[in-house]
Amino acid sequence: GAVVSQHPSWVICKSGTSVKIECRSLDFQATTMFWYRQFPKQSLMLMATSNEGSKATYEQGVEKDKFLINHASLTLSTLTVTSAHPEDSSFYICSASGLRAEAFFGQGTRLTVV
Amino acid sequence: GQSLEQPSEVTAVEGAIVQINCTYQTSGFYGLSWYQQHDGGAPTFLSYNALDGLEETGRFSSFLSRSDSYGYLLLQELQMKDSASYFCAVSARNGAGSYQLTFGKGTKLSVIP
Numbered sequence: 067g068a069v070v071s072q073h074p075s076w077v078i079c080k081s082g083t084s085v086k087i088e089c090r091s092l093d094f095q096a097t098t099m100f101w102y103r104q105f106p107k108q109s110l111m112l113m114a115t116s117n118e119g120s121k122a123t124y125e126q127g128v129e130k131d132k133f134l135i136n137h138a139s140l141t142l143s144t145l146t147v148t149s150a151h152p153e154d155s156s157f158y159i160c161s162a163s164g165l166r167a168e169a170f171f172g173q174g175t176r177l178t179v180v
Numbered sequence: 181g182q183s184l185e186q187p188s189e190v191t192a193v194e195g196a197i198v199q200i201n202c203t204y205q206t207s208g209f210y211g212l213s214w215y216q217q218h219d220g221g222a223p224t225f226l227s228y229n230a231l232d233g234l235e236e237t238g239r240f241s242s243f244l245s246r247s248d249s250y251g252y253l254l255l256q257e258l259q260m261k262d263s264a265s266y267f268c269a270v271s272a273r274n275g276a277g278s279y280q281l282t283f284g285k286g287t288k289l290s291v292i293p
Contacts, residue, residue: 072222100281109267109285110223159222163279168213169269174222 069093070162072172079150079179087145087175089160095140096162100169101133104157116143116160150179182206182270184284191290192258200253200287202268210271210279212244212251217286218264226266227253255289263291 069092079085089099097118102110114135115123122135132154134146147154155178161169184204192198202212211230215223229235229244229251241254255262265286271279 098279110283112280112282115280161281163271163281168211168225168228168271169215169223169281170225171215171222176220 068162068170070096070160070170070172072160072175074175075173076176077178079177081151081179082149084146084148085150085177087147087158087160087177089143089145089162089172091141091162094162096143097140098163099137099143100161100163101135101143101145102159102161104159104174110159113145118143147177150177152179155179182272182282184268184270184282186266186268186284186287188285189288189290191292194258194260194291194293196258197254197256198258198289200255200266200268200289202251202253202284204249204251204268204270204284206249206270206272206282208272209246209249210273212242213269213271213281214240214242214253215267215269215283216264217267223267258291260291260293263289265289 071090073088099116101113104110112125113128116135116137118137124130137143159174160172186202213228214226217223227242234243239256244251265288267283267286269281269283
């Protein structure tokens with residue numbers, strides 16, 4: 067299966083600061099990548115679709131100015147959580163679609179805002 | 181929009197067989213996939229069905245009936261390490277023409293000795 071690498075795997079930051087999470091497709095070119103958020107004991111909720119070379123498409127209720135997505139190349143998408151607050155603490159996961167529309171996930175980033 | 185239903189919890193005995201069902205409602209259906217997630221980890225891909233029938237991958241099999249909007253994941257010869265959450269997800273084309281997944285709420289499988 068395809069390999070997707072996400073970094074960092076965990077981060078602790080102070081309230082009000084920004085955090086950047088990177089998602090790389092290592093062995094294929096991903097024109098589209100997806101960003102999810104998962105709260106404890108809940109399912110994955112799609113935040114946005116990251117499209118290479120164009121603006122991301124955000125799901126309803128997700129603040130585009132708070133969660134900045136950049137997909138500058140076919141192998142890298144970044145999610146920046148700006149002015150983070152404790153309620154932003156969550157597990158953030160990126161994925162890329164395989165040839166058959168299955169998803170391959172990065173390792174996830176556990177963000178804790180203190 | 182899309183919606184999926186799967187049981188919230190299942191308990192089974194080591195060595196046994198367990199079936200996790202998933203029903204869905206969606207427009208633009210393309211396929212049904214299954215993912216395993218251990219506590220604290222990211223989901224990993226298990227199986228994918230685009231056509232009706234059974235797909236077998238080792239101890240795991242997945243079934244799809246498009247006419248019934250129904251699928252299941254079958255785990256055989258259960259091992260303790262299979263204790264995890266299992267998510268079904270439907271793939272559909274979004275407005276931009278790429279595939280988008282919608283996940284069920286997950287089934288927590290507990291394997292007991």
